[in-house]
Amino acid sequence: MINLPDCLKDSKCIIHIDLDCFFSQVEEVRLGLDSSKPVAVQQWSSLIAVNYAARVYGVNRLISIDEAKGLCPEITLVHVPTYAPNETEPHYHTTPSRITHKSALDTYYNEGKKIFKIFRQHCSQLQKVNSDEAFLDVTTAVNERLCTSYISKRPELMDYLTGSLDGVDGGYHVDWTTSSTHLIPSLNEKARGTSYRDPSSWFDIQLSIAADLTKAIRKQVFDELHYTCSAGIAHNKTLAKLGSSMHKPNKQTVIRHHIASQFMKDITFTKIWNLGGKFGKEVKCDYNIEKAGDLWKYPLEELQHKYGDASGLWLYNIVRGVDDEEVNVIKGSKSLMSTKSICPPITSEQDLIPWYAVLSAELHSRIITNWNERHLWPKTLSISYKNSKQSKTLSKSTPMLHQCEVETSEKLRQKVKVLFEDVLDDLFPCTLLGVHATGLAPVSNDASNNNDNHTIKSFFTTKVPITSASSRFEPSSHVNKQPAALSMNPNEDLPSTKPPLPTGLTWICDRCNAPVPLGDVDEHTDYHFAFDLDNEGHQTDDINRKKRKDCEDEATTKTTPVEKRIKHLFFKPSS
Structure with missing residues (x-):
């Protein structure tokens, strides 16, 4: 096999793929709707997804249902699936x-899993951003193709494996038309x-x-799922993500190496x-x-003095398009949950009873799905509640x-009912209910053949914390530079992902600021995904503020002096 050119030894190939108006597409496919016609998905009185045909009329996720109908009378509105009282499906x-x-x-989440299954057929180095978006590090596959097929079919390149291609007669030009790819033009290309x-x-x-x-x-x-997606291709994650948003929908964009800084110069800084x-x-x-290039005139020393060495x-680097962050492969979640924000608050046990069946049924469905896919079973059943x-x-x-x-959800419902009955004195007026299955782990043969899979050994193991609407996430002494996914509250001004911090085994969520073990990141991002869309419209609920405050307190007490300095920048008290 031909050796890889020297200049590519440390060069990465990163793809960012983002489904176009994913929830809308799921409903279009399910109902056989024409994607060229206006469609939006609603949850209660809010729009959570709007297809591009509807956006032409000015419809967006920030307006009300009535406003959407006023702007586009022919729009098709589809409400997300719901559980009615006592329903188990x-x-x-x-x-x-x-x-x-x-x-x-789960309808949308399950469709997202089908998409990721396709992604994994092409790339094992995959980082889930949320249920319809991912980074793929395809460097290994690309370099193999380059050495085994591309170079050998182009003999004019054989003499230039250790240098540039400038010596190729007439210059060498890649045929980008074969991949139907949009290129961000250089200044020279624009001029000519x-x-x-x-x-x-x-x-x-x-x-x-x-x-x-x-x-x-x-x-x-x-071809397999009938969903379109947009993509960005570049040598790092930041450029790839910016590229995927450049020519939506259903297109892909390449940010080439030699125009990276030029491309970044005019990018809106906060984008x-x-x-x-x-x-x-x-x-x-x-x-x-306003623009990334506006920061170029300030020297590195000044930025480091102001924001700390790592952050500066x-x-x-980032405003110049330089980003060495790895694509982190995230393991599956270690817990499952079903939660409901209650408004108006529940004030009696009678009003509580219908939710036993609903929450248990949803959790049961997720437990069984997880068992079938990953062959993991939870060790602990928990409830969470707030008044x-x-x-x-x-x-x-x-x-x-x-x-x-647990062949059906009925015995799970009974167990949940007993747990809630034990806490009735603290429960009302209730504003939040949750059921959780934690400590997902393989089931041993002994446990599989025993009606009680909780042996004596299990009493000496560390308990797994609940991931719920106000759980506290324990930070470690190291903080990974890994960015995060979704906001718990779209309207709350929470800080975005931090610059790279000392590498370790945890990941800082850019929305709730929780240091999360890498093995729990998939679960954590799924939590944000679900909570964003399932917060029942209570976007001012203080769950988010409490969780953020908890994480700030823990970060202050369990970090090194350098990390304290950096965290001071990102964990400022709300005014």
């Missing part, structure tokens, strides 16, 4: 009420017209192969991934900047039922 109810019903988003292309480099060849692979992935998603929250806004205010260096008299969320736990006892 969700349905597409005609007029669900958030007082009596619970939204069920659309038919001109800069001579290609080895970096361009590497990205062109990644573009071909991206096209194949997108085609497979459409850069990780700079959309408090840190980005603070930097923007400090320097009165990261900021200096309007106090700010903290309380919980109670018990050993999980054995698999043979």
